[in-house]
Amino acid sequence: MKQILVTGGAGFIGSHLTPQLLAAGWKVTVLDDLSSGNRAYVPMEADFIEQDVRDPGALAQVFASNDFEAVVHFAAQTMVPVSLAKPVYDCELNVVATVELLEQCRVHGVRKVVFASSAAVYGDNQNLPLRETEQTAPMSFYGLSKHTVERYLELYRQLHGLEYAALRFANVYGERQGDGGEGGVVSIFTRLLRQGCSLQLFGDGKQTRDFVYAGDVAAAVAASLASQVPSGTYNVSTGKQTSLLELIETMSRISGAKPQVVLDQPRAGDILHSALDSSRLQQYSGWRPQMPLEEGLRRTYGAVG
Ligand SMILES: NC(=O)c1ccc[n+]([C@@H]2O[C@H](COP(=O)([O-])OP(=O)(O)OC[C@H]3O[C@@H](n4cnc5c(N)ncnc54)[C@H](O)[C@@H]3O)[C@@H](O)[C@H]2O)c1
Structure with missing residues (x-):
C-alpha cells in the first residue's frame, strides 16, 4: 500500500481530502498540531501524529519511521492579516518549516509533493480569469510566502528531481471551514x-x-498526485x-x-x-470542479x- 503524509490534515480542506485518499487506496498519515484543526476531522483509518511541523528533529523521526511515496503540505499560517502583523512567524511556518519538509522529502526519496498555494500569489491582476502564466505580484507576506515556496519547489525539482504540484486554490468553502x-x-x-x-x-x-467547493479541491489534490500530471503550478478554481x-x-x-x-x-x-482559470489542471488530470x-x-x- 502506498503511504502518504498529509500535514495540516486535521484542518478544513484536510477533512475533505483524507477520506478521498483512503478511498483511493492510500495509507494516510496526518501530521497536525491541532492549532486550528480538529482531531475528530481525521478518520479512524488514518494514522495521526500530533506534532508541530516546525520541529525538524520530530519531522526527521516521522520520515525515518515511515516510507512516504508522496506528501501533501497543508499545515500553514493561513491568514493574510496575521502575515502582515507577524511576518517573521509567517515566514518561519510557511517558508522555513516547508524547506525543512522538502529536505526530508529529498533525503527519504519521496516521489511527489503537493503544496497548497493560493490565488494570493497573483495580487491585484484584473486580467480575469487568471491563468498560471499571468504575472505574480503578492500584496501580503502570506502571498509572498506561498510564492516563495513555489520557487523552492521548482528548484528542488531541477536540482534533486523531486516532483511537485503547487496548487493555487481560489476561495475555498464547504463544511467544517x-x-x-x-x-x-x-x-x-x-x-x-x-x-x-x-x-x-x-x-x-x-x-x-471564485468560490470553489472543498470536496472539489480535495479531488484536485488527489488527481494531481498522478504521475501524468507534470511538475508545475496549477490553479484550482471554477473560473x-x-x-x-x-x-x-x-x-x-x-x-x-x-x-x-x-x-x-x-x-x-x-x-x-x-x-482563476483551472483548464491547465483539467487538461492534464481530467479533474473538473463538480x-x-x-x-x-x-x-x-x-x-x-
Ligand atoms: N481555505 C482557503 O480558501 C485556502 C485558499 C488558498 C490556500 N489555502 C491553503 O490550504 C491549506 C489548508 O487550509 P485550510 O483552509 O484547510 O486551513 P485550516 O486552518 O483549516 O488547516 C490548516 C491545518 O494546519 C494545522 N497547522 C497549523 N500550523 C501548524 C503547525 N505549526 N504544525 C502542524 N500543523 C499545523 C492546523 O491545525 C490545521 O489543521 C493552507 O496551506 C492554506 O494556506 C486555503
Whole structure:
C-alpha cells in the first residue's frame, strides 16, 4: 500500500481530502498540531501524529519511521492579516518549516509533493480569469510566502528531481471551514444567518470571488498526485465570478432568512474581482470542479451549528 503524509490534515480542506485518499487506496498519515484543526476531522483509518511541523528533529523521526511515496503540505499560517502583523512567524511556518519538509522529502526519496498555494500569489491582476502564466505580484507576506515556496519547489525539482504540484486554490468553502482563513466569508455568513444577525459588507457588495467547493479541491489534490500530471503550478478554481451580493441572495434563500445587509467602507488592499482559470489542471488530470455553488452552500449551511 502506498503511504502518504498529509500535514495540516486535521484542518478544513484536510477533512475533505483524507477520506478521498483512503478511498483511493492510500495509507494516510496526518501530521497536525491541532492549532486550528480538529482531531475528530481525521478518520479512524488514518494514522495521526500530533506534532508541530516546525520541529525538524520530530519531522526527521516521522520520515525515518515511515516510507512516504508522496506528501501533501497543508499545515500553514493561513491568514493574510496575521502575515502582515507577524511576518517573521509567517515566514518561519510557511517558508522555513516547508524547506525543512522538502529536505526530508529529498533525503527519504519521496516521489511527489503537493503544496497548497493560493490565488494570493497573483495580487491585484484584473486580467480575469487568471491563468498560471499571468504575472505574480503578492500584496501580503502570506502571498509572498506561498510564492516563495513555489520557487523552492521548482528548484528542488531541477536540482534533486523531486516532483511537485503547487496548487493555487481560489476561495475555498464547504463544511467544517473556520472563520479565520481565506474564503472564510461563507462560513462567517453561515454563522451569522443561523444566529439571525445582520451581514456586514465592506464596499458595495459587487466585488466578486471564485468560490470553489472543498470536496472539489480535495479531488484536485488527489488527481494531481498522478504521475501524468507534470511538475508545475496549477490553479484550482471554477473560473466563475460570484458577487458577495449574489452570495448573500443564495445563502438567504437556502436559510430562509432575510438578513439586514450593512454596507461599510471598502477595506484598503481588498481586491475587487477575482477568478482563476483551472483548464491547465483539467487538461492534464481530467479533474473538473463538480459542485454547483447553490448545492455546495446548501451542504455548508446544513453542516454548521
Ligand atoms: N481555505 C482557503 O480558501 C485556502 C485558499 C488558498 C490556500 N489555502 C491553503 O490550504 C491549506 C489548508 O487550509 P485550510 O483552509 O484547510 O486551513 P485550516 O486552518 O483549516 O488547516 C490548516 C491545518 O494546519 C494545522 N497547522 C497549523 N500550523 C501548524 C503547525 N505549526 N504544525 C502542524 N500543523 C499545523 C492546523 O491545525 C490545521 O489543521 C493552507 O496551506 C492554506 O494556506 C486555503
